[in-house]
Structure formats: structure tokens, C-alpha cells
Amino acid sequence: MQNLIRFILKYHFILLFVLIQSLSLTLMFQHNYYQKSLAVNTVRNIKGYINGRIFSFREYLKLRELNEKLLNENYQLRNQLMNSYLSVVAEPFSEFDSVYSKQYSYIAAKIVSNSVNKQLNYITIDKGGIHGVEPEMGIVSSEGIVGIVKGVSNHYSTVIPVININLRISARIKDSGYFGSLFWDGKNPVRASLVDIPHHAKMNTGDKVITSGYSAIFPEGIKIGTITGYEIYGGNFYNATVELSTDFRNLSHVYVIKNHFREEQIELENTIQHD
């Protein structure tokens, strides 16, 4: 016993180092539990508040550009409105048809903090649990896909953007219809990689890449980007470079997407997995 105590006293520095270092590494690997903890929610609220103040000032300086973007989006949306179409059939299409049930709702949100220069980038938005935001909801901007909600507190949420090396998104090439998986290689916030497209699929530079709609997070057909280059690797699959349509370095307003049928889809998919 005495020897043990003497040993611990003699090597206390190294022993304590090993102990604390293992604690840190354990924390690192249990990231998901951490996201839900109370302390993190409190800190997220504080951080959201202070960053919101800083961001609202920077936003003021960008008002002209923002107005232009919103104007542009309004113009596109207006073109899609039913009442800008002239009916050419006898029975006009009705928006409020009991045949159609609304699947996606959108919640408008502002970004209060954002990073593009790390490998694990995160975005914080000013909408949280009381606004109806939940984890695993999709985030888009007027330019295209942004990311997926990771953690939610009362008034703020953190989002994993496409430019985080841990996020993979199911993507499809618009023209050929083949789908693969899109991820960020951690180098340039403007480009991502699209893999797992079989080599017999046709691929051209300039092809549009859109969401596949398989994940129950994003609706089908949301813009992701454009293919700027590709090569075949392993003989069977393409490895394509995609220029992202969203400019993450200059992002201020986003929409959170709520899928009203998500639970139904997941429940169904889970029952199949259990069999």
C-alpha cells in the first residue's frame, strides 16, 4: 500500500495526464450524447444571443445584397404561382385539393454564426424547439442545399452544413437519374465530391446535381451544385467534383424543412429492418 502511494506520488504528473487525456478522448467519441446535454443547450443559447448581436450588425452592412437576393427569389417563386398560369384545360388544377396533402413546410431562419475554415464546420440558426425545429430536419437556402439540423435548444439550433467532413448526402444527377453519395473533402468550401455513381452512367461536366429525396430529410430536386470534373476510380465508379450552388462564405437567410410524413416513412423502414 505504501509503495503504491509512493508510486502514485512519484508519477502523479504522468498518471494525471493519462487520466485527463483519456477523459478528453472519451468526450470526443461520445459526441452525440454531448449534443443533447443541458450544459450544451445553455451555452448554445448564450452563444446564439451574443453572435446574433454581432451578426445583425454585419447583416445591416449587407442589406442591399440581401434585398437583391430576396427579390430574385420572389421573382422565381412568383413565376411558379398557380395564378401566373393560364389554364388550357376545362377543369383547372386546384391548389387545395383533398387529393394532395401538404408534405413539406418551411420555417424561415437567420444564421447567427457560421464557419467555413474548419474540417468540422457548424452553423447556428436563430430558430429552435419553440419554433418547431427538430433534429434531422433539412436546411436549404435560396441558392440550394445547406445542411441538416443536429442539435436544438429552445431558441437556437446547430446545423451540420454540407461542408463538414462528417456529413454525407444522397444526391442524384438530374439528367441521367443515377444517384450517389455526396460529401466534402475538407479542402475548399466551394467544392464537394460525388461518389458511388456506376461507370456505365453517362456523365458530363455541367450536369446538375440535385437531392434524391430518398432520405426523408430533403424534398426531391433541391439544387446541390454542378459537376465540374470527374474521373473513374477502382474501375467501377465515378469520382466527380461538384461545385456547390450555395456559397457558404456568404450565407445569411435559410429555410428549415419539416417533412410531415417523415415519421411514417422511418417507421415503415424500421419495421422492414427488424424482420
Add this chain to the structure above:
Amino acid sequence: MIEVLPGNIIRFIVLVFIQVFILNNIQFMGQVNPYMYVLFILLLPFETPKWFLLVAAFTLGFSVDLFSGTPGLHSSATVLMAFMRPFVLNHFAPRDGYEPGTFPRAHYYGFLWFSKYASILIVIHHLALFYLEVFHFHNFFFTLWRALLSSAFSIILVILSQFFIYRR
């Protein structure tokens, strides 16, 4: 020991604040993110007990982690750096050892001494941080380049702080 405590606590809070709300939002050249908060560990008195060094490093790293959404990442890198500090200090010690009543600052031991001492520890911290962040060794040289580039900026900030804030 007790009389330097309030100053160190204030420095802790100020450095974490600067790191989280200013430096983490810098988006310069796409790859650079200086981590100046390690200045706190660099400036702790020579007589700081070794166990306290590790505990302080963990608290510091964990505070930055809480605000960055990266649990354990900064804690781990900062604790490694604090572990190395006594060895680096020993290596650069003057012939008669460090005089009591002095602090590891440029003011007491000169800019050359401080730059060497700070650079080595900051590079250790940044290498650990950047490799833990990606957590694999492919893209080895790209990560190395990012770590060294950010280290350079952190070292510049830390040395500048000696000029402006701790001039006396």
C-alpha cells in the same frame, strides 16, 4: 501564488471570449484559424504545481470546446501542450534556473527566449488539434500545412500580445 489568481482568472475569461467570438469567426484565406487562447497556459507562473497545470489546461480547452461544439478536441490538445510545458521550460532554462518572482514573459527573459518557448508549445498544440480534428492520416501533408499555417498566425498574435498588453 494566491495574489496572481485574480489576474489569471480574468485572463482566462478574456482569452476564451476573444477566441470564441472573434478569432473563431475569422475566415482568412479559407484555412487559417488562429488559436490564441493557449496564451493562458504559456503565461502561468513557473511555480504552478504540475497537476494544476493539467487541470487548468483541461478547463481551458473544455470551455473553448463548449462554445465550438467540439467536445474533447481542444481539451485534448491543450492538455498535451500543458504536459509538455515543464519539459520545454527545462530545456530553455537559463544556467542558474528561473529566478523566483519572475514570470515566463518576454519582459523578463527577452523576446528570443519567449518566441522559442511559445512557438514550440503552440506548434505541439496545433499539430495535435488539427490531426485530432480530421482523425486520419490521409491528406497528411494538407493537414500539416493547415496546422503550421495557423500556428504561424497564433505565434504572431501571442508575441504581439507581449508587446501591447504585457509591456511593463
